[in-house]
Amino acid sequence: MELSPLSPPRLVSNQQENIWQTLRRQLLTCQSFTWAVAFITTDMLPPFKLVMEDLQASGIRGTIITGTYLAFNQPRVFAELLKISNLTVRIADGPFHAKGYLFDHGDWQTAVIGSANFTRSALLANQEWCLKVDSQTDSTLPRQLAAALADLTGKSQPLTYTWLADYEKSWEPPAKPVLHVKQEKIVPNQMQAAALENLQALVKSGARRALVVSATGTGKTYLAALAVKDFAPRRFLYLVHR
Incomplete structure (x- = not known):
């Protein structure tokens, strides 16, 4: 009112x-x-x-x-x-x-x-x-x-x-800001290292599916990137919640 x-x-x-x-x-x-x-x-x-x-x-x-x-x-x-x-x-x-x-x-x-x-x-x-x-x-x-x-x-x-x-x-559209990413080597944390080891073992055994369950903030996004890097596929699809 x-x-x-x-x-x-x-x-x-x-x-x-x-x-x-x-x-x-x-x-x-x-x-x-x-x-x-x-x-x-x-x-x-x-x-x-x-x-x-x-x-x-x-x-x-x-x-x-x-x-x-x-x-x-x-x-x-x-x-x-x-x-x-x-x-x-x-x-x-x-x-x-x-x-x-x-x-x-x-x-x-x-x-x-x-x-x-x-x-x-x-x-x-x-x-x-x-x-x-x-x-x-x-x-x-x-x-x-x-x-x-x-x-x-x-x-x-x-x-x-x-x-x-x-x-x-x-007129020209405003330039989009450039994202400056700090370049540093990403080292797996304890959870990621254990998960990567298990994923590698599954791949070697011929498994075609895997599920990782981990708490918020433990590094699942980085884990996914590291896993893809290890597997080195020709292409991959990454789905995330909006």
Whole structure:
């Protein structure tokens, strides 16, 4: 249940209700909104577009300020945002990494500010923390956020089809992080050594099946790798639980 406009500041997370539910409820009751959010994913746009259709029927408009930091936002994100007629999108310059949501309810404003980008994982599942503050009980944060958003709006540029065409030409997917593996010789522990000896004996006897039962943390994954190395098959299939 949404707290009244006179509710004190509170922490919003994905524990009891997710952050998207809080943002959606604010959208459906506001007169306008301005967001500054660095990262946006396409999987959050369908539910957002449904809400924006409802707001359009009531003449409600909004603004999103986003950017191109780390090339995270795909061109498709901007293309979909351009389709929303009652939404203004502006592009911030430089390493833009802000996450703030401001809703204007006429007599009061609500600020939601914290760690959550406009991505499905951030708004539905991740361990994210946001502070929700209504101006009728504490006007400091909403007022500061409004001033920061106004300044950011003046320093940003509008999203246009021309801008998007240029972005599509230069955009490349962000590089995946390289996993640096420490190179060291893996020596079987006591359980693994005993199991490997028994497995080798089974193979020599002509057995085609074996079952290893061992407690959690004793090293079954390494054991499997060591066993495959000893057996040296031309190919093998390794099945694991998800």
